[in-house]
Amino acid sequence: MKAIAINASPRKGKNTEQLLRSALDGAAYMGAQTEFIALYDLNYTGCTSCFACKRKGAESCHCYWQDDLSPVLDKVLSSDILFLGSPIYFGDITGQLHCFLERLNFILMTYDDYNKQLFNGRINTCLFVTMNVTKSMYETLYEQPLLNKIKPLERLGGKIKLYGSYDTLQFDDYTKYQAAIFDEQHKKKIHEEIFPKDLLAAYEIGRQFAQ
Ligand SMILES: Cc1cc2nc3c(=O)[nH]c(=O)nc-3n(C[C@H](O)[C@H](O)[C@H](O)COP(=O)(O)O)c2cc1C
Numbered sequence: 730m731k732a733i734a735i736n737a738s739p740r741k742g743k744n745t746e747q748l749l750r751s752a753l754d755g756a757a758y759m760g761a762q763t764e765f766i767a768l769y770d771l772n773y774t775g776c777t778s779c780f781a782c783k784r785k786g787a788e789s790c791h792c793y794w795q796d797d798l799s800p801v802l803d804k805v806l807s808s809d810i811l812f813l814g815s816p817i818y819f820g821d822i823t824g825q826l827h828c829f830l831e832r833l834n835f836i837l838m839t840y841d842d843y844n845k846q847l848f849n850g851r852i853n854t855c856l857f858v859t860m861n862v863t864k865s866m867y868e869t870l871y872e873q874p875l876l877n878k879i880k881p882l883e884r885l886g887g888k889i890k891l892y893g894s895y896d897t898l899q900f901d902d903y904t905k906y907q908a909a910i911f912d913e914q915h916k917k918k919i920h921e922e923i924f925p926k927d928l929l930a931a932y933e934i935g936r937q938f939a940q
Contacts, residue, residue, distance in 0.1 A: 730756070730759070730760060730761040730762065730809050730810070730939055731761060731762045731763075731764070731807070731808040731809050731810070732752075732753055732756035732757070732761040732762070732763045732764070732808065732809065732810035732811075732812065732935065732938070732939060733763075733764050733765075733766065733804060733805055733808045733810070733811055733812070734749040734750070734752060734753050734763070734764070734765045734766065734812040734813075734814065735749075735766050735768060735801075735805070735811070735812065735813050735814065735826075735829065736749055736765065736766065736767045736768060736769075736814050737768045737769075737813065737814060737815040737816075737822065737823045737825045737826035737829065738769075738814060738815065738816045738823065738859075739769040739823075739825075740816075741767070744816070744859040744894060744897045744898070744924070745814040745815060745816050745857065745859045746767075746814065747924075747928060748814055748857045748859065748892075748894060748927060748928065748931045749765065749812050749814040749857060749931070750765065751928040751929075751931040751932045751935070752812045752855065752857070752931040752932065752934055752935035752938075753765060753812065753935060754932055754935060755931065755932035755933060755934065755935025755936035755937075755938075755939070756810055756935040756936065756938060756939040757935075758932075758935075758936055758939075759935075759936055759939035759940060760939065761809070761810060761935075761939040764804070766801055766804075768825040768826065768829060769825060771796075771797035771798060771801070772796060772797045773796040773797045773798035773799075773828065773829075773832075774794075774796065774828060775827065775828035775831040775832065776794075776828075776831040776832050776835045777794055779793065779794055781793030781794070782835065782836050783839070783840060789847050789848075790806055790836050790837060790847055790848050791803070791836060792832055792835075792836050794832070798828075798829065798832055801829075802832060802833060802836065805833065805852070806848065806850065806852075807850075808852060809850075809851070809852060809853065809887075809939075810852065810853050810854075810935075810938045810939060811852050811853070811854045811855075811885065812854075812855050812857065812935070813826065813829075813854065813855070813856045813857070814856070814857040814858075814859075815856070815857075815858055815859075816858070816859050816860065817858055817859070817860035817861075817862075817871060820870060820871055820874075821874070822856075822858070822875070822878065830878070830881075830882075833882075834881045834882075834884070837881070837884040837885070838881075838884065846884065846886070847884070848884055848885060848886055849886075850885070850886060851885070851886040851887045852885040852886065852887045853887035853888045853890075853938040854879070854882050854885055854887060854888070854889050854890070855889075855890040855891070855892060855934050855938065856875065856879050856890070856891050856892070857892045857893075857894065857931060858871070858875060858891070858892070858893050858894070859893075859894045859897045860893070860894070860895060860896075860897060861896065861897060861899060861911075862895060862896070863895050863896055864893070864895045864896075866895075867893050867895055871893075872891070872893070875891055876891055879891060888938070890934065892927075892930065892931065892934065894924065894927040895919075895923075896915075896916065896919045896923070897916075897919075897920070897924065898916050898917065898919070898920040898924070899911070899916070903916065
């Protein structure tokens with residue numbers, strides 16, 4: 730059993746990374762081998778339309794483009810559990826995760842038949858998103874578009890889950906920034922009282938996925 734976490738936040742050790750590490754800990758508790766990959770440490774592009782993966786005789790579900798992401802895609806497809814993590818940027822996942830998903834989704838589909846299942850394995854997948862907005866704003870504005878975004882990952886053959894962590898702590902010291910719309914006391918209270926529950930929930934998802 731192998732679990733991979735892909736961090737699409739540029740901030741090391743912050744909200745998104747903490748959730749991913751907690752999910753990996755849950756999977757590790759059940760005996761999974763774990764690996765953490767930071768997308769912002771890698772040099773890569775989105776799909777370049779080289780179409781090498783669509784050539785007759787091409788290896789199924791393999792990205793032929795050569796950059797730092799290519800070996801990561803191979804690793805992902807040889808795993809059993811995939812945790813993706815992204816902060817919300819302008820109502821969406823980060824550009825880095827978009828590029829990752831372009832590459833992954835394209836090798837999972839064929840122009841012979843959009844409904845054909847190319848990938849033979851089963852990878853349980855969870856996208857963790859962290860954000861400034863509250864739960865109700867998330868549910869109104871972001872949740873459905875994000876569910877649509879991860880739907881193509883059904884091609885991985887496993888469970889698909891979306892987990893939101895709201896009202897996150899963005900700065901350690903809000904007084905150093907021009908950020909009058911945020912109430913530092915409120916943010917710190919959420920971080921101390923709610924965020925630990927998100928970490929526990931992530932751990933539980935990791936544990937269940939590895940069962
Ligand atoms: C460029 C940028 C755009 C952002 N846009 C949004 C947004 O549209 N909605 C939101 O709720 N939070 C937004 N945020 C806040 C982050 O999503 C939030 O702080 C997140 O928890 C950061 O994750 P991290 O601590 O792992 O980096 C934005 C932050 C940045 C830097």
